Amino acid sequence: MKIKNSPIFLSILFTILALVFPTIAGAIIAIKSISSLSTIYLIQFAAFTCGILITLWIMKKSKFSLQDFGFRKFKAETWLVVIVVFELIAFFNGITIKDGFSVLTLLLLVIAVGICEELIFRGLVFKYLSAKGLKVAILGSSILFGFGHLANLLSGANFFMTLLQIAFAFLFGLVCAEIVAKTKSIIFPIIWHASHDFIAFLTDSEPNVLSVSMYVLHCLLLIGLAIYFWRALFPKKETTELMKLNNEKPEIGV
Incomplete structure (x- = not known):
C-alpha cells in the first residue's frame, strides 16, 4: 500500500488540517491586534466555517457516502442523561461574564467548532482508521484529537491546565468515538461538543482549586463513561463464548 493512501497517514493529514483553521484565525487576530471578544469569536467562526466546507468537500470526494461518516439518526438511551448531568456540574464553578x-x-463559534472538529475527528479520521479495526479507529482518533490540543502550549497557555485539557480532550474524544461506534451516528457528538464548549466558555475562570477539581472530576466521569461504552462494544471473550454455549444447548423434549 502506498504511504499516501495509508489510513494512518491520511488521519495525520486530517489532524493537521484541523489545526490550520484556528491557527489562521489566531494569526489574523494577532496581526490586527484585535481585542474585542465578539470580533474574535466572529473571526474564529469564519475560520471554522471554512473548515466545515472543506471537510464536507473532502467527504463528498471520498469513496464513502455521508451516511458512512455518521450522517444518520441515533436512538437516545439512558447514558444521555448521565452526560447532561456531567455537563451541568460545570456550573458549580460559577459563570464568568467577560468584557465584549x-x-x-x-x-x-461553538456550533462551528463542534461541527468542524467532529466531522474531522469522528468523521474522517474515525472512518479511515476503521480500515485498521474498530479499536484502532476509537483509540487513534482520540489520541490525535488530544494531540491537537498541544497547540495551546504554543500560545502561552498555563502548562498544567493545558496538560489537563489534553487529558480531557483525549477522554472526551474517546467517549465520542465510542458513541459513534455504538450509534453509527455523528449527530450526538456534534451536539455534545458544541454544548460542552458553550458551557466551558461561560464557566471558564482562572486556575484555582475549584476549577482544577472540576476538570479532574470531569476526567473521572469520562473514564467511567469510556469503560461503560468499551465493555458494551467489546464484551469479554469468556462472556461471549458462554452466551454462545447457552444458545447452543439442545432443548430437552418431554
Missing part, C-alpha cells in the same frame, strides 16, 4: 461578551457570537 456576546451570546450570539459565542453560539455561532
